[in-house]
Amino acid sequence: MSGNDQAQRVAEAVRTVPMFRGLAPGAQSHIAGLATLRDFRRGEHLWHEGDPPESFTIVVRGRVKVVKEGESSDVIYELFGEGEPVGAIAVYNFMPYPAAAVALEPTTLLVLPRRDWFELLDRNPEFARAIIRELTRLVLGLTRKLDEMRGQTVETRIAQLFLTLAERIGRDTKEGTELPIQLTRQEVADLVGTTVESAIRVLSRWGREGVLLTGEKRFVIPSRARLRELAGAGGESTRGPLA
Protein backbone atom coordinates (compact mmCIF):
# COMPACT_ATOMS: atom_id res chain seq x y z
CA MET A 1 0.00 0.00 0.00
CA SER A 2 3.01 2.30 0.14
CA GLY A 3 3.18 5.14 -2.35
CA ASN A 4 6.45 3.62 -3.44
CA ASP A 5 4.83 0.39 -4.50
CA GLN A 6 2.23 2.34 -6.40
CA ALA A 7 4.86 4.41 -8.16
CA GLN A 8 6.70 1.25 -9.12
CA ARG A 9 3.56 -0.37 -10.48
CA VAL A 10 2.86 2.72 -12.58
CA ALA A 11 6.40 2.86 -13.89
CA GLU A 12 6.22 -0.82 -14.78
CA ALA A 13 2.92 -0.27 -16.59
CA VAL A 14 4.26 2.64 -18.60
CA ARG A 15 7.24 0.58 -19.68
CA THR A 16 5.10 -2.26 -20.97
CA VAL A 17 2.61 -0.17 -22.96
CA PRO A 18 3.55 -0.39 -26.65
CA MET A 19 2.80 3.26 -27.20
CA PHE A 20 5.43 4.35 -24.70
CA ARG A 21 7.90 1.55 -25.20
CA GLY A 22 10.08 3.42 -27.67
CA LEU A 23 10.54 6.44 -25.42
CA ALA A 24 13.70 7.38 -23.56
CA PRO A 25 13.70 6.26 -19.91
CA GLY A 26 13.55 9.88 -18.84
CA ALA A 27 10.39 10.51 -20.82
CA GLN A 28 8.90 7.29 -19.48
CA SER A 29 9.40 8.23 -15.87
CA HIS A 30 8.02 11.67 -16.62
CA ILE A 31 4.83 10.06 -17.83
CA ALA A 32 4.79 7.68 -14.90
CA GLY A 33 4.84 10.73 -12.63
CA LEU A 34 1.61 12.01 -14.18
CA ALA A 35 -0.29 8.73 -14.52
CA THR A 36 -2.20 6.62 -12.04
CA LEU A 37 -3.70 3.12 -12.04
CA ARG A 38 -7.30 2.11 -11.50
CA ASP A 39 -8.63 -1.40 -10.94
CA PHE A 40 -12.01 -2.76 -11.98
CA ARG A 41 -13.87 -5.99 -11.29
CA ARG A 42 -15.64 -8.00 -13.96
CA GLY A 43 -18.86 -6.30 -14.97
CA GLU A 44 -17.84 -2.95 -13.53
CA HIS A 45 -18.27 0.14 -15.70
CA LEU A 46 -15.15 2.08 -16.63
CA TRP A 47 -17.54 4.81 -17.69
CA HIS A 48 -21.08 5.24 -18.91
CA GLU A 49 -22.38 6.59 -22.15
CA GLY A 50 -22.56 10.37 -21.96
CA ASP A 51 -19.85 10.78 -19.31
CA PRO A 52 -17.29 13.50 -20.04
CA PRO A 53 -13.87 11.99 -20.70
CA GLU A 54 -11.51 13.35 -18.05
CA SER A 55 -8.55 11.19 -18.94
CA PHE A 56 -6.70 9.30 -21.59
CA THR A 57 -6.78 5.63 -20.64
CA ILE A 58 -4.89 2.50 -21.64
CA VAL A 59 -5.67 -1.10 -20.69
CA VAL A 60 -2.65 -2.61 -18.94
CA ARG A 61 -4.35 -5.75 -17.61
CA GLY A 62 -7.54 -7.57 -18.50
CA ARG A 63 -10.07 -6.95 -21.23
CA VAL A 64 -12.79 -4.39 -21.89
CA LYS A 65 -15.91 -4.22 -24.04
CA VAL A 66 -17.20 -0.97 -25.48
CA VAL A 67 -20.93 -1.34 -25.62
CA LYS A 68 -23.95 0.70 -26.68
CA GLU A 69 -26.57 -0.15 -24.09
CA GLY A 70 -30.09 -0.06 -25.50
CA GLU A 71 -33.28 -0.39 -23.49
CA SER A 72 -34.04 -3.77 -24.96
CA SER A 73 -30.66 -4.95 -26.23
CA ASP A 74 -27.00 -4.03 -26.40
CA VAL A 75 -24.45 -3.83 -29.20
CA ILE A 76 -20.79 -4.47 -28.53
CA TYR A 77 -18.74 -2.27 -30.80
CA GLU A 78 -15.28 -3.50 -29.99
CA LEU A 79 -13.12 -5.39 -27.53
CA PHE A 80 -9.94 -3.91 -26.11
CA GLY A 81 -7.05 -5.87 -24.66
CA GLU A 82 -3.78 -5.15 -22.91
CA GLY A 83 -1.73 -2.30 -24.29
CA GLU A 84 -4.57 -0.72 -26.21
CA PRO A 85 -5.86 2.80 -25.59
CA VAL A 86 -9.62 2.79 -25.08
CA GLY A 87 -11.94 5.74 -25.59
CA ALA A 88 -9.30 7.70 -27.48
CA ILE A 89 -11.82 9.38 -29.74
CA ALA A 90 -13.88 10.87 -26.97
CA VAL A 91 -10.84 12.20 -25.10
CA TYR A 92 -9.29 13.72 -28.17
CA ASN A 93 -12.44 15.58 -29.20
CA PHE A 94 -13.56 16.16 -25.62
CA MET A 95 -16.98 14.83 -26.52
CA PRO A 96 -19.18 12.78 -24.18
CA TYR A 97 -18.40 9.08 -24.43
CA PRO A 98 -20.67 7.77 -27.21
CA ALA A 99 -20.80 4.33 -25.58
CA ALA A 100 -20.12 2.70 -22.24
CA ALA A 101 -17.03 0.66 -21.37
CA VAL A 102 -17.28 -2.42 -19.15
CA ALA A 103 -14.59 -4.74 -17.79
CA LEU A 104 -14.89 -8.30 -19.06
CA GLU A 105 -12.29 -9.50 -16.56
CA PRO A 106 -10.44 -8.02 -13.61
CA THR A 107 -8.88 -5.06 -15.34
CA THR A 108 -6.29 -2.39 -14.64
CA LEU A 109 -6.32 0.94 -16.41
CA LEU A 110 -3.46 3.38 -16.86
CA VAL A 111 -5.03 6.81 -16.44
CA LEU A 112 -3.49 10.02 -17.77
CA PRO A 113 -5.31 13.29 -17.10
CA ARG A 114 -6.57 14.98 -20.22
CA ARG A 115 -4.47 18.10 -19.76
CA ASP A 116 -1.23 16.18 -19.31
CA TRP A 117 -2.05 13.98 -22.30
CA PHE A 118 -2.45 16.97 -24.60
CA GLU A 119 0.82 18.45 -23.42
CA LEU A 120 2.52 15.18 -24.30
CA LEU A 121 0.77 15.20 -27.67
CA ASP A 122 2.12 18.66 -28.43
CA ARG A 123 5.62 17.70 -27.48
CA ASN A 124 5.74 14.26 -29.12
CA PRO A 125 4.47 14.19 -32.68
CA GLU A 126 4.77 10.41 -32.73
CA PHE A 127 1.90 10.18 -30.27
CA ALA A 128 -0.40 11.66 -32.88
CA ARG A 129 0.78 8.89 -35.15
CA ALA A 130 -0.04 6.33 -32.45
CA ILE A 131 -3.55 7.75 -32.23
CA ILE A 132 -3.94 7.56 -35.99
CA ARG A 133 -2.79 3.96 -35.91
CA GLU A 134 -5.30 3.17 -33.20
CA LEU A 135 -8.15 4.84 -35.09
CA THR A 136 -7.14 2.95 -38.21
CA ARG A 137 -7.39 -0.30 -36.30
CA LEU A 138 -10.83 0.76 -35.08
CA VAL A 139 -12.10 1.64 -38.54
CA LEU A 140 -10.90 -1.62 -40.02
CA GLY A 141 -12.43 -3.58 -37.16
CA LEU A 142 -15.76 -1.84 -37.59
CA THR A 143 -15.87 -2.36 -41.34
CA ARG A 144 -15.13 -6.02 -40.84
CA LYS A 145 -17.91 -6.20 -38.31
CA LEU A 146 -20.23 -4.58 -40.83
CA ASP A 147 -19.29 -7.25 -43.34
CA GLU A 148 -19.99 -9.94 -40.83
CA MET A 149 -23.33 -8.67 -39.66
CA ARG A 150 -24.76 -8.37 -43.12
CA GLY A 151 -27.13 -10.95 -44.43
CA GLN A 152 -25.40 -14.07 -43.22
CA THR A 153 -27.01 -16.51 -40.84
CA VAL A 154 -26.45 -16.37 -37.10
CA GLU A 155 -24.30 -19.49 -37.21
CA THR A 156 -22.05 -17.95 -39.86
CA ARG A 157 -21.63 -14.73 -37.95
CA ILE A 158 -20.72 -16.50 -34.73
CA ALA A 159 -18.24 -18.65 -36.62
CA GLN A 160 -16.62 -15.53 -38.06
CA LEU A 161 -16.54 -13.94 -34.62
CA PHE A 162 -14.61 -16.83 -33.13
CA LEU A 163 -12.26 -17.04 -36.08
CA THR A 164 -11.45 -13.37 -35.58
CA LEU A 165 -10.93 -13.92 -31.87
CA ALA A 166 -8.71 -16.89 -32.63
CA GLU A 167 -6.47 -14.71 -34.76
CA ARG A 168 -6.26 -11.96 -32.20
CA ILE A 169 -5.92 -13.81 -28.93
CA GLY A 170 -5.79 -17.51 -29.77
CA ARG A 171 -3.11 -19.77 -28.32
CA ASP A 172 -2.38 -23.19 -29.73
CA THR A 173 -2.60 -26.11 -27.33
CA LYS A 174 -2.81 -29.84 -27.84
CA GLU A 175 -6.62 -29.69 -27.65
CA GLY A 176 -6.72 -27.08 -30.38
CA THR A 177 -6.85 -23.28 -30.31
CA GLU A 178 -7.58 -21.87 -26.89
CA LEU A 179 -9.30 -18.51 -26.44
CA PRO A 180 -8.56 -17.26 -22.91
CA ILE A 181 -11.52 -14.93 -22.73
CA GLN A 182 -14.66 -15.01 -20.67
CA LEU A 183 -17.78 -14.26 -22.68
CA THR A 184 -21.35 -15.04 -21.73
CA ARG A 185 -23.78 -16.20 -24.40
CA GLN A 186 -25.43 -12.81 -24.03
CA GLU A 187 -22.16 -11.11 -24.88
CA VAL A 188 -21.63 -13.35 -27.88
CA ALA A 189 -25.13 -12.39 -29.00
CA ASP A 190 -24.36 -8.69 -28.56
CA LEU A 191 -21.17 -9.08 -30.57
CA VAL A 192 -22.89 -10.55 -33.63
CA GLY A 193 -26.20 -8.75 -33.28
CA THR A 194 -28.62 -11.50 -32.36
CA THR A 195 -30.52 -12.75 -29.33
CA VAL A 196 -29.31 -14.86 -26.41
CA GLU A 197 -31.48 -17.78 -27.41
CA SER A 198 -30.09 -17.95 -30.91
CA ALA A 199 -26.53 -17.72 -29.63
CA ILE A 200 -27.26 -20.46 -27.12
CA ARG A 201 -28.76 -22.72 -29.75
CA VAL A 202 -25.67 -22.46 -31.94
CA LEU A 203 -23.12 -22.74 -29.14
CA SER A 204 -24.78 -25.67 -27.38
CA ARG A 205 -25.07 -27.54 -30.67
CA TRP A 206 -21.43 -26.80 -31.42
CA GLY A 207 -20.60 -28.14 -27.98
CA ARG A 208 -22.35 -31.43 -28.78
CA GLU A 209 -20.72 -31.63 -32.20
CA GLY A 210 -17.27 -30.74 -30.92
CA VAL A 211 -16.91 -27.63 -33.06
CA LEU A 212 -16.35 -25.26 -30.15
CA LEU A 213 -16.13 -26.09 -26.47
CA THR A 214 -17.04 -23.70 -23.68
CA GLY A 215 -14.87 -23.98 -20.58
CA GLU A 216 -14.13 -22.03 -17.47
CA LYS A 217 -13.26 -18.54 -18.67
CA ARG A 218 -12.17 -19.84 -22.03
CA PHE A 219 -13.23 -21.42 -25.29
CA VAL A 220 -11.48 -24.18 -27.21
CA ILE A 221 -11.59 -24.67 -30.97
CA PRO A 222 -10.54 -28.26 -31.75
CA SER A 223 -10.39 -27.60 -35.49
CA ARG A 224 -10.18 -24.16 -37.00
CA ALA A 225 -10.72 -25.60 -40.46
CA ARG A 226 -14.09 -26.90 -39.33
CA LEU A 227 -15.07 -23.45 -38.12
CA ARG A 228 -13.87 -21.91 -41.34
CA GLU A 229 -16.24 -24.11 -43.31
CA LEU A 230 -19.16 -22.94 -41.22
CA ALA A 231 -18.05 -19.32 -41.60
CA GLY A 232 -17.84 -19.55 -45.36
CA ALA A 233 -20.99 -21.41 -46.29
CA GLY A 234 -23.41 -19.19 -44.41
CA GLY A 235 -26.12 -17.32 -46.31
CA GLU A 236 -24.57 -18.02 -49.67
CA SER A 237 -27.36 -18.22 -52.15
CA THR A 238 -27.74 -21.82 -53.21
CA ARG A 239 -25.61 -21.20 -56.20
CA GLY A 240 -26.79 -23.44 -58.95
CA PRO A 241 -24.90 -26.66 -59.42
CA LEU A 242 -23.36 -25.20 -62.55
CA ALA A 243 -22.76 -21.62 -61.45
Next chain:
Amino acid sequence: MSGNDQAQRVAEAVRTVPMFRGLAPGAQSHIAGLATLRDFRRGEHLWHEGDPPESFTIVVRGRVKVVKEGESSDVIYELFGEGEPVGAIAVYNFMPYPAAAVALEPTTLLVLPRRDWFELLDRNPEFARAIIRELTRLVLGLTRKLDEMRGQTVETRIAQLFLTLAERIGRDTKEGTELPIQLTRQEVADLVGTTVESAIRVLSRWGREGVLLTGEKRFVIPSRARLRELAGAGGESTRGPLA
Protein backbone atom coordinates in the same frame (compact mmCIF):
# COMPACT_ATOMS: atom_id res chain seq x y z
CA MET B 1 -7.17 23.25 -72.06
CA SER B 2 -4.16 25.48 -71.36
CA GLY B 3 -1.87 24.57 -68.51
CA ASN B 4 -2.72 27.91 -67.05
CA ASP B 5 -6.37 27.07 -66.80
CA GLN B 6 -5.49 23.82 -65.15
CA ALA B 7 -3.24 25.56 -62.64
CA GLN B 8 -6.00 28.01 -61.85
CA ARG B 9 -8.54 25.23 -61.33
CA VAL B 10 -6.16 23.47 -58.96
CA ALA B 11 -5.46 26.64 -57.02
CA GLU B 12 -9.17 27.29 -56.75
CA ALA B 13 -9.76 23.74 -55.51
CA VAL B 14 -7.05 23.99 -52.87
CA ARG B 15 -8.54 27.23 -51.58
CA THR B 16 -11.99 25.73 -51.15
CA VAL B 17 -10.97 22.54 -49.36
CA PRO B 18 -11.69 22.96 -45.63
CA MET B 19 -8.47 21.23 -44.67
CA PHE B 20 -6.35 23.81 -46.47
CA ARG B 21 -8.55 26.83 -45.94
CA GLY B 22 -6.73 28.08 -42.88
CA LEU B 23 -3.30 28.04 -44.49
CA ALA B 24 -1.35 31.09 -45.58
CA PRO B 25 -1.71 31.88 -49.31
CA GLY B 26 1.92 30.95 -49.83
CA ALA B 27 1.40 27.48 -48.37
CA GLN B 28 -1.75 27.07 -50.43
CA SER B 29 -0.03 27.82 -53.70
CA HIS B 30 2.81 25.52 -52.72
CA ILE B 31 0.27 22.69 -52.35
CA ALA B 32 -1.42 23.70 -55.58
CA GLY B 33 1.92 23.28 -57.32
CA LEU B 34 2.09 19.65 -56.20
CA ALA B 35 -1.52 18.63 -56.73
CA THR B 36 -3.52 17.71 -59.81
CA LEU B 37 -7.19 17.19 -60.62
CA ARG B 38 -8.89 14.08 -61.97
CA ASP B 39 -12.43 13.81 -63.29
CA PHE B 40 -14.71 10.78 -63.12
CA ARG B 41 -18.07 9.96 -64.64
CA ARG B 42 -20.94 8.40 -62.66
CA GLY B 43 -20.24 4.74 -62.01
CA GLU B 44 -16.53 5.04 -62.72
CA HIS B 45 -14.10 3.53 -60.23
CA LEU B 46 -11.72 5.88 -58.44
CA TRP B 47 -9.86 2.75 -57.46
CA HIS B 48 -10.50 -0.93 -56.87
CA GLU B 49 -10.13 -2.98 -53.74
CA GLY B 50 -6.53 -4.09 -53.38
CA ASP B 51 -5.00 -1.25 -55.39
CA PRO B 52 -1.95 0.39 -53.79
CA PRO B 53 -2.73 3.95 -52.75
CA GLU B 54 -0.39 6.23 -54.67
CA SER B 55 -1.94 9.50 -53.59
CA PHE B 56 -3.83 11.38 -50.96
CA THR B 57 -7.17 12.39 -52.47
CA ILE B 58 -9.92 14.87 -51.62
CA VAL B 59 -13.35 15.19 -53.24
CA VAL B 60 -13.75 18.70 -54.62
CA ARG B 61 -16.88 18.09 -56.70
CA GLY B 62 -19.50 15.36 -56.72
CA ARG B 63 -20.03 12.42 -54.42
CA VAL B 64 -18.35 9.07 -53.88
CA LYS B 65 -19.32 5.74 -52.36
CA VAL B 66 -16.80 3.46 -50.69
CA VAL B 67 -18.03 -0.04 -51.31
CA LYS B 68 -16.99 -3.59 -50.53
CA GLU B 69 -17.89 -5.50 -53.65
CA GLY B 70 -18.89 -9.09 -52.95
CA GLU B 71 -19.59 -11.75 -55.53
CA SER B 72 -23.29 -11.80 -54.78
CA SER B 73 -23.85 -8.44 -53.12
CA ASP B 74 -22.14 -5.21 -52.12
CA VAL B 75 -21.92 -3.26 -48.91
CA ILE B 76 -21.55 0.51 -48.94
CA TYR B 77 -19.43 1.57 -46.00
CA GLU B 78 -19.65 5.32 -46.34
CA LEU B 79 -20.47 8.21 -48.63
CA PHE B 80 -18.03 11.08 -49.18
CA GLY B 81 -18.96 14.55 -50.37
CA GLU B 82 -17.19 17.73 -51.36
CA GLY B 83 -14.27 18.77 -49.20
CA GLU B 84 -13.79 15.37 -47.62
CA PRO B 85 -10.61 13.30 -47.92
CA VAL B 86 -11.39 9.79 -49.11
CA GLY B 87 -9.20 6.75 -48.59
CA ALA B 88 -7.07 8.50 -45.98
CA ILE B 89 -6.50 5.32 -43.99
CA ALA B 90 -5.02 3.36 -46.84
CA VAL B 91 -2.68 6.17 -47.88
CA TYR B 92 -1.47 6.83 -44.39
CA ASN B 93 -0.62 3.20 -43.70
CA PHE B 94 0.35 2.48 -47.27
CA MET B 95 -1.89 -0.57 -47.24
CA PRO B 96 -3.88 -1.80 -50.23
CA TYR B 97 -7.28 -0.13 -50.39
CA PRO B 98 -9.59 -2.35 -48.32
CA ALA B 99 -12.59 -1.36 -50.46
CA ALA B 100 -13.33 0.18 -53.83
CA ALA B 101 -14.40 3.78 -54.40
CA VAL B 102 -16.97 4.64 -57.08
CA ALA B 103 -18.31 8.00 -58.24
CA LEU B 104 -22.03 8.46 -57.61
CA GLU B 105 -22.09 11.60 -59.76
CA PRO B 106 -19.69 13.41 -62.05
CA THR B 107 -16.83 13.89 -59.64
CA THR B 108 -13.56 15.77 -59.43
CA LEU B 109 -10.72 14.64 -57.20
CA LEU B 110 -7.82 16.67 -55.85
CA VAL B 111 -4.83 14.35 -56.02
CA LEU B 112 -1.68 14.80 -53.96
CA PRO B 113 1.17 12.31 -54.46
CA ARG B 114 1.89 10.22 -51.41
CA ARG B 115 5.43 11.48 -50.98
CA ASP B 116 4.44 15.14 -51.10
CA TRP B 117 1.59 14.52 -48.70
CA PHE B 118 3.91 13.03 -46.09
CA GLU B 119 6.29 15.95 -46.39
CA LEU B 120 3.39 18.27 -45.72
CA LEU B 121 2.38 16.12 -42.76
CA ASP B 122 5.86 16.43 -41.26
CA ARG B 123 5.91 20.17 -41.66
CA ASN B 124 2.34 20.92 -40.56
CA PRO B 125 1.30 19.21 -37.35
CA GLU B 126 -2.24 20.49 -37.82
CA PHE B 127 -2.65 18.15 -40.78
CA ALA B 128 -2.27 15.20 -38.44
CA ARG B 129 -5.08 16.72 -36.43
CA ALA B 130 -7.18 16.98 -39.58
CA ILE B 131 -6.61 13.30 -40.26
CA ILE B 132 -7.58 12.42 -36.73
CA ARG B 133 -10.73 14.48 -37.08
CA GLU B 134 -11.55 12.68 -40.33
CA LEU B 135 -10.97 9.26 -38.80
CA THR B 136 -13.10 10.23 -35.84
CA ARG B 137 -15.91 11.12 -38.22
CA LEU B 138 -15.47 7.75 -39.89
CA VAL B 139 -15.57 5.78 -36.65
CA LEU B 140 -18.68 7.57 -35.45
CA GLY B 141 -20.36 7.05 -38.81
CA LEU B 142 -19.55 3.35 -38.80
CA THR B 143 -20.77 2.81 -35.25
CA ARG B 144 -24.02 4.55 -36.14
CA LYS B 145 -24.33 2.32 -39.15
CA LEU B 146 -23.80 -0.70 -36.91
CA ASP B 147 -26.60 0.52 -34.67
CA GLU B 148 -28.85 0.93 -37.64
CA MET B 149 -28.18 -2.42 -39.21
CA ARG B 150 -28.88 -4.33 -36.07
CA GLY B 151 -32.14 -6.07 -35.62
CA GLN B 152 -34.48 -3.47 -36.97
CA THR B 153 -36.75 -4.04 -39.91
CA VAL B 154 -35.79 -3.01 -43.42
CA GLU B 155 -38.29 -0.16 -43.37
CA THR B 156 -36.80 1.20 -40.15
CA ARG B 157 -33.27 1.06 -41.48
CA ILE B 158 -34.15 2.85 -44.70
CA ALA B 159 -35.98 5.51 -42.70
CA GLN B 160 -32.88 6.02 -40.57
CA LEU B 161 -30.70 6.19 -43.66
CA PHE B 162 -32.75 9.00 -45.17
CA LEU B 163 -32.95 10.86 -41.89
CA THR B 164 -29.17 10.75 -41.70
CA LEU B 165 -28.88 11.93 -45.28
CA ALA B 166 -31.35 14.71 -44.57
CA GLU B 167 -29.14 15.96 -41.75
CA ARG B 168 -25.98 15.82 -43.79
CA ILE B 169 -27.06 17.08 -47.19
CA GLY B 170 -30.73 18.03 -46.90
CA ARG B 171 -31.98 21.43 -48.12
CA ASP B 172 -35.34 22.80 -47.13
CA THR B 173 -37.71 23.68 -49.93
CA LYS B 174 -41.40 24.37 -50.00
CA GLU B 175 -42.12 20.73 -50.91
CA GLY B 176 -40.17 19.56 -47.86
CA THR B 177 -36.57 18.46 -47.40
CA GLU B 178 -34.73 17.90 -50.68
CA LEU B 179 -31.84 15.45 -50.93
CA PRO B 180 -29.81 16.33 -54.03
CA ILE B 181 -28.25 12.91 -54.42
CA GLN B 182 -28.66 10.25 -57.03
CA LEU B 183 -29.07 6.78 -55.54
CA THR B 184 -30.46 3.71 -57.24
CA ARG B 185 -32.65 1.32 -55.25
CA GLN B 186 -29.72 -1.08 -55.44
CA GLU B 187 -27.48 1.47 -53.74
CA VAL B 188 -30.07 2.13 -51.07
CA ALA B 189 -30.19 -1.61 -50.49
CA ASP B 190 -26.38 -1.77 -50.23
CA LEU B 191 -26.39 1.09 -47.73
CA VAL B 192 -28.77 -0.61 -45.30
CA GLY B 193 -27.74 -4.18 -45.98
CA THR B 194 -30.74 -5.68 -47.73
CA THR B 195 -31.82 -6.73 -51.22
CA VAL B 196 -33.02 -4.61 -54.15
CA GLU B 197 -36.48 -6.08 -53.99
CA SER B 198 -36.97 -5.20 -50.35
CA ALA B 199 -35.70 -1.67 -50.91
CA ILE B 200 -38.01 -1.29 -53.88
CA ARG B 201 -41.00 -2.51 -51.91
CA VAL B 202 -40.45 0.06 -49.19
CA LEU B 203 -39.61 2.96 -51.48
CA SER B 204 -42.44 2.40 -53.92
CA ARG B 205 -44.91 2.15 -51.06
CA TRP B 206 -43.51 5.33 -49.55
CA GLY B 207 -43.95 6.96 -52.94
CA ARG B 208 -47.63 6.02 -52.95
CA GLU B 209 -48.10 7.14 -49.35
CA GLY B 210 -46.21 10.40 -49.84
CA VAL B 211 -43.57 9.60 -47.24
CA LEU B 212 -40.63 9.94 -49.62
CA LEU B 213 -40.68 10.91 -53.29
CA THR B 214 -38.08 9.80 -55.81
CA GLY B 215 -37.26 12.39 -58.46
CA GLU B 216 -34.64 13.01 -61.09
CA LYS B 217 -31.34 12.78 -59.23
CA ARG B 218 -32.94 13.69 -55.94
CA PHE B 219 -35.33 12.62 -53.20
CA VAL B 220 -37.91 14.73 -51.42
CA ILE B 221 -39.11 14.21 -47.86
CA PRO B 222 -42.43 16.02 -47.42
CA SER B 223 -42.45 15.48 -43.67
CA ARG B 224 -39.41 14.56 -41.65
CA ALA B 225 -41.56 13.95 -38.61
CA ARG B 226 -43.37 11.23 -40.51
CA LEU B 227 -40.08 9.55 -41.37
CA ARG B 228 -38.94 9.85 -37.78
CA GLU B 229 -41.97 7.88 -36.65
CA LEU B 230 -41.11 5.08 -39.04
CA ALA B 231 -37.47 5.17 -37.96
CA GLY B 232 -38.30 4.92 -34.29
CA ALA B 233 -40.99 2.30 -34.25
CA GLY B 234 -39.04 -0.43 -36.02
CA GLY B 235 -38.59 -3.56 -33.93
CA GLU B 236 -38.89 -1.57 -30.77
CA SER B 237 -40.88 -3.11 -28.01
CA THR B 238 -43.85 -0.84 -27.32
CA ARG B 239 -42.16 1.88 -25.33
CA GLY B 240 -44.53 3.40 -22.81
CA PRO B 241 -46.12 6.73 -23.71
CA LEU B 242 -44.08 8.49 -21.07
CA ALA B 243 -40.68 6.94 -21.61
Next chain:
DNA sequence: GGTCGGACATGATGGCCGTCATATCCTCGG
Protein backbone atom coordinates in the same frame (compact mmCIF):
# COMPACT_ATOMS: atom_id res chain seq x y z
C1' DG C 1 -30.31 -24.74 4.15
C1' DG C 2 -33.35 -22.09 1.64
C1' DT C 3 -34.18 -18.57 -1.55
C1' DC C 4 -33.18 -15.57 -5.14
C1' DG C 5 -31.10 -14.23 -9.35
C1' DG C 6 -28.39 -15.19 -13.36
C1' DA C 7 -26.68 -18.19 -16.97
C1' DC C 8 -27.75 -21.90 -19.86
C1' DA C 9 -31.01 -24.70 -22.36
C1' DT C 10 -35.03 -26.22 -25.42
C1' DG C 11 -39.58 -26.21 -27.66
C1' DA C 12 -43.60 -23.78 -30.24
C1' DT C 13 -45.13 -20.20 -33.16
C1' DG C 14 -45.47 -16.49 -36.26
C1' DG C 15 -43.62 -12.97 -39.29
C1' DC C 16 -40.18 -10.64 -41.87
C1' DC C 17 -37.63 -10.90 -45.78
C1' DG C 18 -34.51 -13.34 -49.08
C1' DT C 19 -35.13 -15.83 -53.28
C1' DC C 20 -37.21 -16.72 -57.67
C1' DA C 21 -40.23 -15.51 -61.36
C1' DT C 22 -42.43 -12.26 -64.32
C1' DA C 23 -43.62 -7.79 -66.32
C1' DT C 24 -43.24 -2.83 -67.65
C1' DC C 25 -40.70 1.19 -68.92
C1' DC C 26 -36.85 3.55 -70.67
C1' DT C 27 -32.37 4.26 -72.89
C1' DC C 28 -29.04 3.11 -76.00
C1' DG C 29 -27.06 1.36 -80.16
C1' DG C 30 -27.37 -0.93 -84.57
Next chain:
DNA sequence: CCGAGGATATGACGGCCATCATGTCCGACC
Protein backbone atom coordinates in the same frame (compact mmCIF):
# COMPACT_ATOMS: atom_id res chain seq x y z
C1' DC D 1 -37.41 0.56 -85.76
C1' DC D 2 -36.28 -3.14 -83.14
C1' DG D 3 -33.64 -5.75 -79.69
C1' DA D 4 -30.75 -5.76 -75.54
C1' DG D 5 -29.90 -4.39 -71.07
C1' DG D 6 -30.85 -1.97 -66.84
C1' DA D 7 -33.90 0.03 -63.35
C1' DT D 8 -38.26 -0.39 -61.28
C1' DA D 9 -42.16 -3.00 -59.80
C1' DT D 10 -45.11 -6.88 -57.87
C1' DG D 11 -46.48 -11.55 -56.49
C1' DA D 12 -45.63 -16.38 -54.39
C1' DC D 13 -43.15 -19.28 -51.41
C1' DG D 14 -40.31 -20.86 -47.82
C1' DG D 15 -36.87 -20.59 -44.13
C1' DC D 16 -34.45 -18.35 -40.56
C1' DC D 17 -34.90 -16.34 -36.38
C1' DA D 18 -37.10 -13.19 -32.81
C1' DT D 19 -40.32 -13.83 -29.36
C1' DC D 20 -42.53 -16.18 -25.60
C1' DA D 21 -42.73 -19.81 -22.37
C1' DT D 22 -40.78 -23.17 -19.36
C1' DG D 23 -37.25 -25.68 -16.96
C1' DT D 24 -32.61 -26.85 -14.90
C1' DC D 25 -28.37 -25.78 -12.68
C1' DC D 26 -25.40 -23.21 -9.79
C1' DG D 27 -23.43 -19.66 -6.90
C1' DA D 28 -24.49 -15.79 -3.71
C1' DC D 29 -26.27 -14.28 0.37
C1' DC D 30 -28.72 -14.21 4.61
